[in-house]
Amino acid sequence: MAHSDENLFRVTLLGTGAPPPRLDRFGPSTLVEVGKEKFIFDAGRGAMQRLHQLGIPFGAITGMFLTHHHSDHVVGFPDLWLTGWIGRPWGKRSEPLRVWGPVGTKQMMEHLPLAFAVDIRVRSKSYPLEGVKLIAQEISERVVFDQDGIRVSAFEVDHGGEELPAFGYRIDYLGHAAVLSGDTTFNENLIEHASGTDLLVHEVTATGGRAAESLEQLKRIGGNHTTPDQAGEIFARVRPKLAVYNHLLLFGDAKPEDLLPATRKKYDGPLVVGEDLLQVEIGADVLSRPFRRSIGQ
Numbered sequence: 001m002a003h004s005d006e007n008l009f010r011v012t013l014l015g016t017g018a019p020p021p022r023l024d025r026f027g028p029s030t031l032v033e034v035g036k037e038k039f040i041f042d043a044g045r046g047a048m049q050r051l052h053q054l055g056i057p058f059g060a061i062t063g064m065f066l067t068h069h070h071s072d073h074v075v076g077f078p079d080l081w082l083t084g085w086i087g088r089p090w091g092k093r094s095e096p097l098r099v100w101g102p103v104g105t106k107q108m109m110e111h112l113p114l115a116f117a118v119d120i121r122v123r124s125k126s127y128p129l130e131g132v133k134l135i136a137q138e139i140s141e142r143v144v145f146d147q148d149g150i151r152v153s154a155f156e157v158d159h160g161g162e163e164l165p166a167f168g169y170r171i172d173y174l175g176h177a178a179v180l181s182g183d184t185t186f187n188e189n190l191i192e193h194a195s196g197t198d199l200l201v202h203e204v205t206a207t208g209g210r211a212a213e214s215l216e217q218l219k220r221i222g223g224n225h226t227t228p229d230q231a232g233e234i235f236a237r238v239r240p241k242l243a244v245y246n247h248l249l250l251f252g253d254a255k256p257e258d259l260l261p262a263t264r265k266k267y268d269g270p271l272v273v274g275e276d277l278l279q280v281e282i283g284a285d286v287l288s289r290p291f292r293r294s295i296g297q
């Protein structure tokens, strides 16, 4: 990459899927490399494998942020945390891991070490105990990280009302910004917090033909997620330099390419349907491309 570390602002979709156990779309997880920091937002299934494909050891990750506690966003966490502690090239974590997330994050980070107590006891004879420590911080709508010009702000979204606390994140650096929607239905608060962003990564749901799910189930899903028509309105109002679909929740015979015509009813700006390992470089231009493995990885 042409960037010096200092100017680096790159977003990589580690997983663009949802609960269905697909091989081409792993669970939701996004890597944000910004300045000296390497943050992971959500830890869906397969995040460890995708990180390894990038050639980045988990030991290099400087913080994790959770948007909410639906299992498809966190089931990959124990894998990253424990596999990433092992002293091999893809792991080598030797420092405590900071984890930000909604209420419930402290409880999860206190109980995970109990669930894996045997592994931790045995492996701590080989690897530094500091590398498996978790430092949890519960968030509200505010700036949650502010260091070396890098600012991460959490904002509330609506993923089924108060029953399920859910947040999106905005990352600001060097006059540029990336916004990750988390899971949400159409949300005015997101539009407000995404104002002026370069990149808007947004979740989406669509149904096509006859879905196997019951109507009632689809209605519930529609109340918690965003349709492409709604996303088109969001993108049209935010006007990001690039909009990217992520966390594709497709039902029936809906296909990723079906998302575009519905979105285009209201939005004619730059738009990409995300795929695993799509990378977006944020700078004077905002450019996306699939990750190409270099020789040897």
Ligand SMILES: [Zn+2]
Residues within 6 Å of the ligand: 068, 070, 159, 183
């Ligand atoms: Zn969710």
